[in-house]
Amino acid sequence: MSEVLVLVDFQNGVVKKPTFELLTLAKRLGTPSAVFIGGSGDAAGVAESVKKYGAEKVYVIDDAQIKGYLVAPKAEALQQLAEKVSADSGGLAAILIPSGAETKEIAARLAVKLDSGLITDAVDIAAADDGGAVATQSVFAGNYTLTGKVTKGTPIITVKPNSAAPEQADGAGTVEEFAVTVSDAAKTAQIVATQPRQATGRPELTEAAIIVSGGRGTGGDFSAVEALADELGAAVGASRAAVDSGWKPHSFQVGQTGKTVSPQLYVANGISGAIQHRAGMQTSKTIVAVNKDEEAPIFELVDFGVVGDLHTVLPALTEAIKQRKG
Amino acid sequence: MNIVVLVKYVPDATADRRFEQDFTVDRVEIDGLLSELDEYAVEQALQLKEKRPDDEIEVTALTVGPEKALDAVRKALQMGADKGVHVVDDAIAGSDYLGTSLVLAKAIEKLGAEKPVDLVITGMASTDASGSVVPVMLAERLNLPQVTLASVVETQGDQVRIKRDTDAATEVVGATMPLVLSVTDQSGEARYPSFKGIMAAKKKPLETLSLSDIGVDAGQVGLEAAYTAVEDATARPPRTAGEIVKDEDGSGAQALGDFLASKKFI
Ligand SMILES: Cc1cc2nc3c(=O)[nH]c(=O)nc-3n(C[C@H](O)[C@H](O)[C@H](O)COP(=O)(O)OP(=O)(O)OC[C@H]3O[C@@H](n4cnc5c(N)ncnc54)[C@H](O)[C@@H]3O)c2cc1C
Ligand SMILES: Cc1cc2nc3c(=O)[nH]c(=O)nc-3n(C[C@H](O)[C@H](O)[C@H](O)COP(=O)(O)OP(=O)(O)OC[C@H]3O[C@@H](n4cnc5c(N)ncnc54)[C@H](O)[C@@H]3O)c2cc1C
Numbered sequence: 001m002s003e004v005l006v007l008v009d010f011q012n013g014v015v016k017k018p019t020f021e022l023l024t025l026a027k028r029l030g031t032p033s034a035v036f037i038g039g040s041g042d043a044a045g046v047a048e049s050v051k052k053y054g055a056e057k058v059y060v061i062d063d064a065q066i067k068g069y070l071v072a073p074k075a076e077a078l079q080q081l082a083e084k085v086s087a088d089s090g091g092l093a094a095i096l097i098p099s100g101a102e103t104k105e106i107a108a109r110l111a112v113k114l115d116s117g118l119i120t121d122a123v124d125i126a127a128a129d130d131g132g133a134v135a136t137q138s139v140f141a142g143n144y145t146l147t148g149k150v151t152k153g154t155p156i157i158t159v160k161p162n163s164a165a166p167e168q169a170d171g172a173g174t175v176e177e178f179a180v181t182v183s184d185a186a187k188t189a190q191i192v193a194t195q196p197r198q199a200t201g202r203p204e205l206t207e208a209a210i211i212v213s214g215g216r217g218t219g220g221d222f223s224a225v226e227a228l229a230d231e232l233g234a235a236v237g238a239s240r241a242a243v244d245s246g247w248k249p250h251s252f253q254v255g256q257t258g259k260t261v262s263p264q265l266y267v268a269n270g271i272s273g274a275i276q277h278r279a280g281m282q283t284s285k286t287i288v289a290v291n292k293d294e295e296a297p298i299f300e301l302v303d304f305g306v307v308g309d310l311h312t313v314l315p316a317l318t319e320a321i322k323q324r325k326g
Numbered sequence: 327m328n329i330v331v332l333v334k335y336v337p338d339a340t341a342d343r344r345f346e347q348d349f350t351v352d353r354v355e356i357d358g359l360l361s362e363l364d365e366y367a368v369e370q371a372l373q374l375k376e377k378r379p380d381d382e383i384e385v386t387a388l389t390v391g392p393e394k395a396l397d398a399v400r401k402a403l404q405m406g407a408d409k410g411v412h413v414v415d416d417a418i419a420g421s422d423y424l425g426t427s428l429v430l431a432k433a434i435e436k437l438g439a440e441k442p443v444d445l446v447i448t449g450m451a452s453t454d455a456s457g458s459v460v461p462v463m464l465a466e467r468l469n470l471p472q473v474t475l476a477s478v479v480e481t482q483g484d485q486v487r488i489k490r491d492t493d494a495a496t497e498v499v500g501a502t503m504p505l506v507l508s509v510t511d512q513s514g515e516a517r518y519p520s521f522k523g524i525m526a527a528k529k530k531p532l533e534t535l536s537l538s539d540i541g542v543d544a545g546q547v548g549l550e551a552a553y554t555a556v557e558d559a560t561a562r563p564p565r566t567a568g569e570i571v572k573d574e575d576g577s578g579a580q581a582l583g584d585f586l587a588s589k590k591f592i
Contacts, residue, residue, distance in 0.1 A: 011494045070472065070499050071462070100493045101458075101475055108459035112425065112466040117553030118423055120457050134557070139455070145560050183546075189369035189505070192487065192497040204491075232409065232591065250477070250491055250512060256456065257511045258364070274340050274401050278527040279456075284449065286589055288582065297569055304585040308573025315578030321592050326489045 002093040003032040003085055005294050006055070007078070007106070009098045009133040010038050014198070015049040017207050018098040020166035022159055023053040025125045027169065029133050030093035033057040035081060037074055039064075043175055051173025053166060059085075059178045071102060072186035078275025080180050082114060082154060095127070099105070107158045116153025123283065125162045133157065141256075142282030143276055161206040162262040190319045197251055200236070205252065208235035211284075213254055215239035215277075216302060217270015217291065218308060222245045224314035225269055231318045237261065237281075239271045255280035270312040287316035290314065327381040330388050330434055331371045333402045333462075335395035336361045336454040348549065349556035350420045351454060353392055363449035367495070370479055370509050374408045378481070384408050386437060390418060390429050396532075403527035405521030410530065411437065414422070415537040420549025427463035429547055429590035431459050432540040434468060442485070444503045450475055450510040451481065461508040471501035477512035500557040505522045 004026035009016040026032035034055040036046045043060040045298070046295045050058060059081055080093070086092045099121050111118035122135035133155045137146045150156070192257035205211065214225040214232045223238070229236045238248040238254055252259055256279040266284035271277060273289070273296055281287070282301065289298045294307040306313055337356040339345045344352050368387065375383040386556045387401060388401035389395045390413040393489050399410035421429065423509040428460035434443055446468075451458035466471035491512075519527070537544055545551055586592045 005395055015359055017345050017392070070497075074474070075466075075562040101490075102492050104459060105462040105472070105474060107425065109466045110426070111459075111553075112463050114423075118459065119554055120423075120459060143337070143343070143562055144345065145562060146349070146556050147558045148556040150553060150556055151555045183467060189473055189499055189501040192500045197495055237406075256453065257450065265586075265589070268561045288585070288592075290578070290582075294570070294572070299568075301568075302570070303565075303568040304582060305568055305570040306573050306578035306582050307570065308578040312575050312576075313578045313582070316576050317582055320579055320583040321586075322429075 001030040002091050003057070003089055004093045005033055005059075005082060005095045005167045005180050007036050007084065007095075007097045008034050008036045008050065009100070010042065010046060011037065012040070015046055017166065018159070018161045020053040022096045022098060022163045023050060024164045024167045025159065025227055026094070027054050028098055028125060030058050032171065033059060033085070035059045035061065035078065036138070036323070037063050037077060040177070047173045047175050051171040052168055053171070054169035054170045055173055057172040058173055058175045060175055061178050061180055066182055068191050070189035070191055071190065072109060072281060074180045075106050075113060076182055077180040078106065078110050078115040078188045082110075084178070086154070092154045093236065094157060097156065098159045099158040104158050107156050109312050111156050114153055114156070116156055117150030118158075119150060119154045119160045120259070121149060122159045125159065138283050141279040160262065171222050172276060189247050202229060202306045203233070203235045204250050204262055205235045205237055205254070206261050208261070209263050210234035210267070211237045211254070211261055211263045211325045212267045212269070213237035213239065213244055213271060215271030216241035216245070218242065218247070221311070222246060222247060224311055224318070228267070228314050228318045231321050234267075239277050269297050269314060270280065271298055272296050273301065327378070327383045327444045328441050329371045329383055329385045329447060330437060330443050331367050331402065331407065332363045332386060332430065332446065332448040333368065333387050333389050333398040333432060334361045334449070334452045335359070335389060335391045335398040336452055339453055343563075345559040349559045350418065350549065351395070358394055358397065360401040361453045363451060363453055363511060366509050366511055366513050367447045367449045368402045368405050368407060369516040370507070370513055371445075373514070374445075374481060376378055379427045386411055388425060388433060389413070389429070391435065392419070395447070399532065400477075400527060401519070404523045406523060411535060412532065413535045413540065415544070417537055419546045420552060421456055422549045422554045423463060424457055424551040424553045425547035425551060427540070428458050429537070429540070429542055430460065431464050431467035432542050433462070433535060436535070436540045442504070444527070446506045448506065448508045450508050458526035461506055465506040468506070471505040473498060473499050473501050473505055473561045474508040476507060476509045479509060479513060514522065515581065526555065
């Protein structure tokens with residue numbers, strides 16, 4: 001079977017969950033190989049993690065000479081790897097890349113370089129009868145589901161977090177160092193400073209199984225939202241109105257210009273349900289809302305809704321959950 | 327200095343957006359407008375022009391799209407852009423990312439041949455397809471640095487510095503013009519066209535270009551030449567109406583707790 005390259009999502013010293021989801025999807029298409037762009041010192045740890053999800057090979061691209069530049073050198077490195085693997089083994093089944101702000105840009109540059117089709121933000125991937133890859137996208141704020149294929153070149157597909165349940169599988173995890181030559185032309189946008197995001201101590205928004213969000217209806221007081229989130233082990237999200245008011249940083253924003261999330265449970269509090277907010281959360285498995293306006297459009301989406309004041313409903317709910325837990 | 331700002335014409339997000347038989351977006355029946363996220367790009371271009379009067383900045387608004395897409399250019403002109411360019415050709419219909427970015431790149435090259443382009447400014451994503459990849463593809467095709475997803479933009483001479491939020495960090499990125507800059511909706515409120523602006527826009531130069539004008543072969547773009555094919559588009563079945571209860575003396579929390587327990591969330 002042909003190889004499928006999976007770009008590893010590695011942050012703060014760990015391989016992030018979407019990598020395992022992508023490896024799981026990759027197995028449907030061919031033999032998964034992980035590609036790690038980072039410090040050589042981390043390679044052994046990465047290989048340990050990804051082989052548990054079926055990675056047969058782990059290509060390590062040492063980032064010493066490309067660190068500090070934006071996107072372009074990484075795309076160049078991936079291009080060289082893809083061309084080499086393709087030449088050695090007679091073709092690549094696909095290249096899977098996690099959907100993130102930076103990784104989508106890598107995918108975009110790579111598509112032009114490899115003269116290959118790109119599908120973005122897939123929520124599922126299946127093998128086609130003819131051996132290709134069929135990707136599913138959820139579009140127009142979740143109102144349509146598209147299935148499609150790359151018809152030219154090597155399919156490059158970016159996949160949203162939470163698109164598959166990671167399945168463990170034994171892979172060889174053989175580490176292969178891959179040396180790249182990065183052109184000066186790729187080193188033109190320099191990262192002058194980096195401020196890592198402060199850890200919140202809560203699960204990450206895009207990966208969380210449960211998200212409790214607050215909007216303008218919180219009036220700026222997120223304490224009831226946060227207390228419920230902590231009781232449920234959930235991440236905290238916010239609408240743009242809450243972010244624009246300065247109540248939460250932009251990294252909390254759910255929606256078209258914030259994060260797209262797809263948790264098992266989404267609890268919207270004091271959020272009206274504007275189309276741009278829906279665009280970011282409509283694919284959540286179960287949706288619950290608390291809003292004091294029974295006409296709020298968010299109620300059109302919910303599996304369960306409470307018409308009431310979030311400042312009384314949420315603390316009572318948090319208390320009730322505490323008691324159930326005993 | 328020469329700035330090209332990209333403006334996409336999109337179907338109104340609050341209308342019932344849908345697909346045609348061939349799975350392309352219905353861009354004719356549904357009312358369209360300038361993608362709201364591109365207003366931020368126009369705004370940044372205009373702010374630069376105002377901040378740097380000595381550079382005699384000219385702002386060109388460029389769109390690729392059907393006849394009606396001219397509305398997007400018009401809006402940009404009303405906001406204050408100096409001239410408009412509309413690439414329109416039946417052969418473009420159904421283009422994917424690679425086709426669209428090729429047409430845009432060739433159009434920018436053509437404009438650049440007349441007068442070098444220092445900055446290409448785009449929105450962070452369109453509000454219809456939301457790919458958020460065209461700006462980077464343009465940078466790749468034009469062999470220009472990218473400074474993308476800017477929430478703050480600063481320039482000095484030919485240097486551009488931006489702040490951008492990625493998934494793990496906030497970064498400051500710098501590069502030298504010419505370059506491609508994309509801006510987010512955090513970059514600053516976009517202005518409304520003034521009455522004066524609306525009147526002035528009517529007299530601003532507008533150029534219409536076909537594929538042959540920009541040196542693109544019709545066989546390179548459009549639905550047939552696309553690198554991707556949509557095989558099916560299904561409207562999501564309407565969500566079955568959920569249960570909605572009114573909170574009275576704590577009954578809401580109780581009912582919600584029961585619901586969450588029934589779904590095994592607690
Ligand atoms: C191009 C573009 C991109 C956008 N991107 C995003 C995005 O990414 N994410 C996003 O969220 N929005 C986005 N928006 C904005 C979006 O259109 C809405 O303005 C925004 O989502 C509204 O936020 P909200 O629901 O918190 O506020 P509102 O719409 O003001 O709703 C507040 C709700 O709280 C309820 N409420 C008030 N008090 C209480 C109380 N005590 N208890 C319970 N309920 C209460 C009210 O009944 C109301 O329904 C975008 C807009 C545009 C044009
Ligand atoms: C629901 C949906 C899903 C799609 N998925 C795919 C896919 O997976 N792969 C694929 O190859 N194609 C896909 N397409 C087609 C693709 O969206 C179009 O080719 C589109 O013209 C460009 O992509 P975008 O709107 O996502 O651009 P984005 O990358 O989101 O655009 C960013 C910015 O580029 C500028 N820009 C983009 N297009 C234009 C334009 N026509 N004129 C002027 N400026 C412009 C604007 O400033 C815009 O803000 C999809 C289309 C739809 C409707």
